[in-house]
Amino acid sequence: MTAPAKFARWIVHVDMDAYYASIEQRDRPALRGRPVVVGGSPFSRAVVCAASYEARRFGVRSAMPCAQARRLCPDLVFVAPDFQRYSAEAQRIRALFAEVSERVEPLSLDEAHLDISTAVARGTHPAELAAGLRERIRSVTGLIASAGIAPNKFLAKAASDRAKPDGLLLVGPGEVSAFVSSLPITAIPGIGPVTARRCHDLGLVGAVDLLRLDAIELQAHFGSAGAWFAACARGEDDRPVIAEHERKSVGIEDTFASDLTDPAQLRERLHELAAGLARRLAAAGVRGRTLTLKVKYHDFIRTGRSRTFPEPLGDAGTLELAAIELLRDTAAGRVPIRLLGLSCSHLDRLGAVQQTLF
Ligand SMILES: [Mg+2]
Incomplete structure (x- = not known):
């Protein structure tokens, strides 16, 4: 392989294939080759956490109700999740x-x-490095990883998605615009189901369709996120890779399908956000002393409220109570809200013992 032209950055996005389900199939040989779902009982309201590729062939997907998954595939094997094991395996993979x-x-x-x-500046070919890493993960853990390689985070992640399952894709210097042209608008970070529906209503289906809008239209439709979406549509993303030890905050946010004013519905959303934030903090092995609530009103005006606590927060219940207090200090209930976000900063790293409790 000849050395690729120089980029300011080379990024690899590594994504384990059907991670939870693959761990279960590795550890229980009887499950190999069978359609497996990691999740709750098909007779409950539980949703699918992960589906093996055999299950995906029947149309089973993550976040689908388990009952629906069972209707699609009556032979589906349901396995209860064991996050402690998945977390321990993640530590081994991070070491690689x-x-x-x-x-x-x-x-x-x-x-x-x-x-x-x-490594690339020292002469290593990015594809050789990524191929070597995938092979090392396979031999050490018995699990399959897919990888995307590109000049930035957005393209690297889109490339690993394209490479799945069991694949490797390099998007080289001359291939960026052709590659972006092949991406759906939902490949852009920040375009979730709600924003995607707005885009489809505007006739925007592919990522590059965003380039039909000028700066004023982008701002009108998407607020401050519009400029970011357009940069991605040009294949540009200058977000740096921030190593775990440099990480300043962990957060989560949710844009609602319709603007919310009802306090009970807002509380319900905060409950879900606090649970999600607690999971992310646990996955990162940190707790935070400062909690910040982000609010975006229906007219895209944003506000934030923060509070710093003497002891770091990490569990969902404490985060939720603190978030409710912060929400009281906003126009919630009077002005319709389109987005809520919660984040923790001033992070404290958990000891190894605490981490395994996750
Ligand atoms: Mg994955």
Whole structure:
């Protein structure tokens, strides 16, 4: 392989294939080759946490109600999740990431961005490095990872999605615009189901369709996020990879399908956000002393409220109570809200013992 042209950055996005389900199939040979779902009982309101590729062939997907999954595939095997095991495995995989890059940013238990610019500058070919890493993960853990390699985080993640399952895709210097042209608008970070529906209503289906809008239209439709979406549509993303030890905050946010004014509904959303934030803090192995509530009103005006506590927060119940207090200090209940976010900063790293409790 010839050395690729120089980029300011080379990023690898590594994503484990069907992570929870693959761990279960590895550890219980009887499940191999069978459609497996990790999740709750099909007779409850539980949703699918993860589906094996055999299950996906029947149309079973993550976040689908388990009852629906069972209707699609009557032979489906349901396995209760064991997050302690998935978390321990994630630590082993992160140790392998650390062998090839000192700049690793985990996104969840089974996904991370690695900045490999230094190794590439020293003459390592990015595709050889990523192929070597995938092979190392397979031989050490018995699990399959897919990888995308590109000049930035957005393209690297889109490339690993495209490479799945069991694949590797490099988006090289001359391939960026062709690759972005092939992406749906939902590949852009920040375009979730709600924003995607707005885009489809505007006739925007592919990522590059955003380039039909000028700066004023982007601002009118998407607020301050509009400029970011357009940058992605041009294949540009200058967000750095932030290593775990440099991480300043952990957060989560939710844009609502319709603007909310009802206090009970807002409380319900805060309950879900606090639970999600607690999971992310646990996955990152940290707790935070400062909690920040972000509010975006129906007219895109934003506000934030923060409070710093003497002891770091991490469990969902405490986060929720603190968030309710912060929400009282906003126009919630009087002005319709389109987005709520919660984040923790002033992070304290958990000891190894506490971490395994997750
Ligand atoms: Mg994955």
